[in-house]
Amino acid sequence: FQKEAISLLRLASGGADAPLTSFEEAIAVGDGSAKAASEATTPADIKNGWLEAEKAYAKAIELSADVKDKNRILATRMMLATAQYQVGKAAEGYTTALTLAKENTSYAKAPAAASLAVNIALYLYGQTRDAAGMDRINESTELLLKQWPQHAEADDARIAKGKLKLLQVPPDYKGAIETFTSVNPVSDRYPTGLQLAGQTHWIVYINEKKKG
Numbered sequence: 001f002q003k004e005a006i007s008l009l010r011l012a013s014g015g016a017d018a019p020l021t022s023f024e025e026a027i028a029v030g031d032g033s034a035k036a037a038s039e040a041t042t043p044a045d046i047k048n049g050w051l052e053a054e055k056a057y058a059k060a061i062e063l064s065a066d067v068k069d070k071n072r073i074l075a076t077r078m079m080l081a082t083a084q085y086q087v088g089k090a091a092e093g094y095t096t097a098l099t100l101a102k103e104n105t106s107y108a109k110a111p112a113a114a115s116l117a118v119n120i121a122l123y124l125y126g127q128t129r130d131a132a133g134m135d136r137i138n139e140s141t142e143l144l145l146k147q148w149p150q151h152a153e154a155d156d157a158r159i160a161k162g163k164l165k166l167l168q169v170p171p172d173y174k175g176a177i178e179t180f181t182s183v184n185p186v187s188d189r190y191p192t193g194l195q196l197a198g199q200t201h202w203i204v205y206i207n208e209k210k211k212g
Helices: 002-012 023-039 043-062 070-086 090-103 110-128 131-147 152-167 173-180 190-210
Strands: none
Touching: 023 043, 023 070, 043 070, 070 090, 070 110, 090 110, 090 131, 110 131, 110 152, 131 152, 152 173, 152 190, 173 190
């Protein structure tokens, strides 16, 4: 109950506005805020929870110099990337996640960090449709496919490439279907690939039907 104990100490010493003075304290506040955000039912509460989490995780990294277990620091960077994405700092979240994956390829959650970077890159490209957005997608998907080709997260890269084909003008429906169905059949992403392929087939059908 370390996190709960830290929360009680903060309440006794000034509440939520008390400054964060240690890595453990910052982690406790960050995890508590992220949990509150995930359980919140209103947009305002969700946003406030993630904002508090982002500040706490960023502070935890500042206070991590003496932390001996480096995996805890890496996990904190992963949570920071997630929080940045949730509060609208997608570009920062992308950089945090991709840098984590690039610099720590042996870390157990490095593929998940790269997958998060892929999803953020796809979101950013959908917002801007610019060359920088395309570069982010290429950089993050290539890292996943090259570094962890047999991991389930590599299928996230394949799915992202398929979605990218649907964002082209005009959309490359055939290429998207081929990409979605190229997902490894033993991967837990395979059902998602099939679902997206099915949806794309349906779009093609509707488009052809409109032609009469």
